[in-house]
Amino acid sequence: MIRHVAHDLYQLGESETGKDGWCEAVRVYVLLNDGCPLIFDAGSHIHRGPIMKDLVELLGETAPGYVFLTHTELPHTGNLSAISKTWPEAKFVISSAILPHVEMPWWVKGEQIQYGHAGSSETYGNRRISFSDAILKDQPGTHWMFDEKTGVLFTADAFGYLFPQTADQKFDDELEDGIPAEWSRRYHESAFRFLPMVSGEKVSADLRRVFAARDVKIIAPTHGNAVRGNINRFIDRVSLAMQGICQ
Ligand SMILES: [Fe+2]
Ligand SMILES: [Fe+2]
16 A cells, blocks of 8 residues: 655555454555655565555656665565566665675675665765664664655664554554554564563663654654654653563
């Protein structure tokens, strides 16, 4: 399903319902970027049909310039082959901290790959994108991307949340009281199994540093909908959830 988030940012992707009835989203984000679209993560292969249909509808005649991969797990890279077949000219931007010949599919050619270096920024189709090491990750080398123009932070697995079916595709400002801390707790507890072994104070302090260093206006998590309403309240609630999970 295509949802317009803000500015030229769109959200695609589907969700899955667990045995307990709680749902988990697997989103893909697109910045249309005036003729050189930027795609953030490729989505799950199990949602290939709707994602490719939505991408073609959203992009029309314009080929994507770059596909940014936060990390190489299948829910984030599952449609690389379909995207590449449809638009062979698209380049993949991956973290400099991963080994492409090990972690990328064999058919990805060296000339299709560009590296994003944590702590640096680059221009892609006149759009400045900066890279940072992901604080919360389930795979080494995961990086986050920040679009300086619109203040969107693409956070891969971090800042996701589980939700009841009624909240599928709803942004935080479309829910009566935003995203509850409990939804964030349910997700982070299962997504990051190491959290009970780390200091909640440190995780919260690290998260605060991320948001102090850049003017984030929208958070774009893969496993949740874009957060575009009350960012500060959302971050406070995620921190609260962390206190409940961590030491
Ligand atoms: Fe992951
Ligand atoms: Fe993931």
